[in-house]
Amino acid sequence: MRAATGLWRWRHNPLCRTTDLVEAWVAMTAALLLCLAVPLAGWAVGASANESLQRAVRAQQQERVPTVARVVRPAETAETGEAGATGRRTAETAGEQRLRPAVVAAWTAPDGTERTGTVTTAREHADPGDHFPLWTDRTGRAVTPPMHPGTARAHALVAGLTVALLAGFLVESTRRVVVHRLLRRRYARLDRAWAQVGPDWGRTGTGS
Known part of the structure; x- marks a missing residue:
């Protein structure tokens, strides 16, 4: 500056x-x-x-519809597959399952039909008969909530x-x-200038 x-x-x-x-x-x-x-x-x-x-x-607010789902039963944890893969999957998802347990729930689609499927809830404990909010698309498939404007x-x-x-x-x-x-x-120019006058620096009659 x-x-x-x-x-x-x-x-x-x-x-x-x-x-x-x-x-x-x-x-x-x-x-x-x-x-x-x-x-x-x-x-x-x-x-x-x-x-x-x-x-x-x-667009998400227009395409997604809020509804209320009812817990039917806790979702069963898959126990098939290779032991190593199952162990890794369990370790990675254990925390998420504690915070958002998966349950089999029933809800009403926008067209009035009854739907059943495995979804996750934000409830710490989801017992059969409990109700929780759920978002679906226009076909009744469970989806994530629309993004908040904030x-x-x-x-x-x-x-x-x-x-x-x-x-x-x-x-x-x-x-x-x-x-x-x-x-x-700048330093290169100084070096060249010094190389020209350096040998005569301080000598009598050189104008220094």
């Missing part, structure tokens, strides 16, 4: 080098991008993602912030690469 603020002062400074001006312009451009373009990119992506997700929410907004916000962070990282990385190359060019 000091290079950017001193840009106009350096323009008429006889000691100002071309690389100094380039570095100042690079710093100013990076600052403008970080303050304007990066937030705008994050907002644009977040707004677009939110619009798409909200459309998906409205959840969609949260996902869109995360997407926008992620894009803004990535864009800011890209701008800053580009600035550092350009400045690094300018420094290398």
Whole structure:
């Protein structure tokens, strides 16, 4: 930022080098991008993602119907299959089964027909005869609840912030690469200048 603020002062400074001006312009451009373009990119992506997700929410709300299911009996745990696979499956799903036990339940489809199937519940204990809320599609098949509009907004916000962070990282990385190359060019010129005057440095009559 000091290079950017001193840009106009350096323009008429006889000691100002071309690389100094380039570095100042690079710093100013990076600052403008970080303050304007990066937030705008994050907002644009977040707004677009939110619009798409909200459309998906409205579609899910139209396609999915709430109903009430009745527990018929606890679902039987599959005991067939290879022992190793069964052991891994049991270890991976034990926690989920405790939180969302699977039961055989009965519910009424939107067309009025009775349906029965194995579903999961959010109840800690699901005894036969208990009732719990369930979502189905228009055909009566059990489905997950529709996404909440607040959840969609949260996902869109995360997407926008992620894009803004990535864009800011890209701008800053580009600035550092350009400045690094300018420094290398500056040092190379100093080395060449020193190689020309170095052998005569301090000698009488050389103008030093």
